[in-house]
Amino acid sequence: MAAQTCVDVRxxxxxxxxxxLGRDLSKELGFSSVDQARIxxxxxxxxxxxxxxxxxxxxxxxxxxxxxxxGLQIIASxxxxxxxxxxxxxxxxxxxxxxxxxxxxxxxxxxxxxxxxSSVDIGTEILITKWLR
Amino acid sequence: MxxxxxxxxxxxxxxxxxxxxxxxxxxxxxxxxxTHVTRxxxxxxxxxxxxxLMAQVTNDHETISPELKDFFERTIQIGWPLNYITxxxxxxxxxxxxxxxxxxxxxEEAFKIYDLLDRSIDGLFNEIVQYTTHTWxxxxxxxxxxxxxxxxxxxxxxxxxxxxxxxxxxDTERAKWIMENLLEGAIKHRSQVVLIDITGVPIxxxxxxxxxxxxxxxxxxxxxxxxxxxxxxxxxxxxxxxxIDLSEFPTRSNLLKGIEAALELTNKKIETLS
Numbered sequence: 001m002a003a004q005t006c007v008d009v010r011x012x013x014x015x016x017x018x019x020x021l022g023r024d025l026s027k028e029l030g031f032s033s034v035d036q037a038r039i040x041x042x043x044x045x046x047x048x049x050x051x052x053x054x055x056x057x058x059x060x061x062x063x064x065x066x067x068x069x070x071g072l073q074i075i076a077s078x079x080x081x082x083x084x085x086x087x088x089x090x091x092x093x094x095x096x097x098x099x100x101x102x103x104x105x106x107x108x109x110x111x112x113x114x115x116x117x118s119s120v121d122i123g124t125e126i127l128i129t130k131w132l133r
Numbered sequence: 134m135x136x137x138x139x140x141x142x143x144x145x146x147x148x149x150x151x152x153x154x155x156x157x158x159x160x161x162x163x164x165x166x167x168t169h170v171t172r173x174x175x176x177x178x179x180x181x182x183x184x185x186l187m188a189q190v191t192n193d194h195e196t197i198s199p200e201l202k203d204f205f206e207r208t209i210q211i212g213w214p215l216n217y218i219t220x221x222x223x224x225x226x227x228x229x230x231x232x233x234x235x236x237x238x239x240x241e242e243a244f245k246i247y248d249l250l251d252r253s254i255d256g257l258f259n260e261i262v263q264y265t266t267h268t269w270x271x272x273x274x275x276x277x278x279x280x281x282x283x284x285x286x287x288x289x290x291x292x293x294x295x296x297x298x299x300x301x302x303x304d305t306e307r308a309k310w311i312m313e314n315l316l317e318g319a320i321k322h323r324s325q326v327v328l329i330d331i332t333g334v335p336i337x338x339x340x341x342x343x344x345x346x347x348x349x350x351x352x353x354x355x356x357x358x359x360x361x362x363x364x365x366x367x368x369x370x371x372x373x374x375x376x377i378d379l380s381e382f383p384t385r386s387n388l389l390k391g392i393e394a395a396l397e398l399t400n401k402k403i404e405t406l407s
Contacts, residue, residue: 012304019336037336037367038374044338045375092376100339100346106375 004062007047009078010055015047018059025061026072029132038110039072039130045103046076046126052097054080054124064129071112071131079123086116138246143191145232152228153183157221166214178208182221190225190253197260205261209268218261226254285311287318293325294395296388300333308344315348316355324357326395330388332363342377349382358398360384362391 005025007018022043026036043059050057057078064073088094092105104126108114113129142149161167161175185201192198205218229250233243284307289295297315319327329345331337337345349359361384364372372379385391396402 016302016304034367034370037371040336041338041371041375044336044340048338048340100343100377102339102342102376106339106377109374109376110371 004060006058006060008056008058009047009050012051015044015051018047018061019043021059022061022072022074025063026130029063029070029072031072031130031132035130035133039074042107042110042128042130043074043076045107046074046128049103050076050078050080054078057123066131069131071129073127073129075125075127077123077125082120082122082124083116083118084120086118090116137242138249139191141233141236141246142187142229142250146187146191149225149228149232150183150187152231153221153224154179156224156228157182160217160220164214164217166212167217170213178213179221182218183225186221186225186257189257190250195256197257201257202260202264206264209261209265215261215265219258222254222257222261226251281310285314287314287322287327289322289324290392291396291399291401293323293399294328294392295319295322295324295326296328296330296392298330298333298388301335303334303341303344305340308341308348311344312348312351316351319352319355319357325399326358326360327352328360328362328388328391328395330363330391331361331368332365332388334368337364337368337372337377339375339377342372342375342379346379346382358383360391360394362386362388 005021007014007021009015009018019040023036023040026039031039043061047059050059055078057076057080060075060077062073062075064071083089089104090108092102093100104116107126107128111128112131113127115127116124117126118124157179158176161170161172167175181204185198185204189198189201208218209215230247233246236243238246283300285297285299287295287297295318297311297318299311303311315327315329318324329348331345334341345361349361352359359382361379361382364384364386383394385394
């Protein structure tokens with residue numbers, strides 16, 4: 001199975017490359033078109049967060065295997081300002097940039113697994129997984 | 134270049150060329166862009182390269198000769214990799230250094246000769262880097278213009294009804310264009326209904342949705358109505374998952390349904406003649 005592939009996110013066009021990579025890999029693994037759209041959208045949200053709030057970071061995508069299932073794992077990491085209050089950003093409608101505030105809670109709903117690790121002034125790492133049904 | 138360096142290169146002209154040719158003849162292997170180039174064409178290019186480079190170095194010009202410049206530009210234009218040229222220059226430097234080392238120069242003299250040669254090759258490097266970045270920048274700005282022209286056209290389809298078909302990725306810059314064109318066009322065509330067709334937008338994330346909502350709100354402010362059409366089933370599901378509220382938005386599955394709705398809103402109807 002293919003190893004981890006990463007895309008550096010520094011500008012808006014890198015967001016497009018990141019999600020293109022996600023689309024290609026999810027297609028390869030046999031995800032349905034709806035799940036492909038979910039994965040691609042989730043990557044788009046995370047990559048955009050990196051670009052908007054941290055300036056730069058990276059998105060790594062990797063096929064993963066569990067005991068009886070396989071899926072796609074995405075890790076979005078940056079060394080940006082970090083998130084002050086994680087509970088707040090996971091609420092619908094909370095935004096610091098005038099956006100819709102649906103990004104992170106939306107990503108959580110789009111994917112099967114979601115974990116976030118963030119420290120102020122150190123950075124943020126978000127790990128999401130979608131399992132093949 | 135000082136006369137000794139000059140003499141060394143001139144005297145050993147043939148052996149420098151021979152060694153250079155030998156080293157560069159392997160370059161074609163493993164270069165994807167050169168696989169379609171025949172061996173003969175490649176070796177001919179090599180010969181032209183080293184002849185013009187040799188002429189440049191031995192003629193001791195301050196600036197790049199028109200012949201060499203022309204060769205560089207042609208090579209880049211036909212799509213050969215830039216590192217063909219850079220490697221050619223580096224190889225030249227390396228084989229000439231070998232030739233210098235084979236002579237009986239004392240260290241200082243050899244270094245002096247090498248330094249002069251290095252400087253003159255440096256000028257060529259700068260020239261080629263400048264030329265290629267300039268070419269690329271040009272290409273990018275031309276493509277950007279072309280992209281903007283395709284960006285957000287507004288098409289009047291019936292009296293007071295206009296359509297904006299969106300195709301491809303929407304970034305911040307493009308979102309601005311969409312908003313501007315939408316408002317400007319809606320006023321120009323005196324639109325009452327504007328249909329935004331997102332069939333060709335690969336994904337709708339919160340940013341894209343946000344921009345579309347803002348555009349529709351602006352359209353509402355100038356007294357027109359916005360209908361969002363072309364929401365594919367998988368996009369509809371991701372929008373729901375993301376929790377984006379489009380309930381205040383009239384939407385239709387495709388452009389046809391959108392136009393029917395628009396006709397209804399402007400008190401029009403299409404009828405088949407009996």
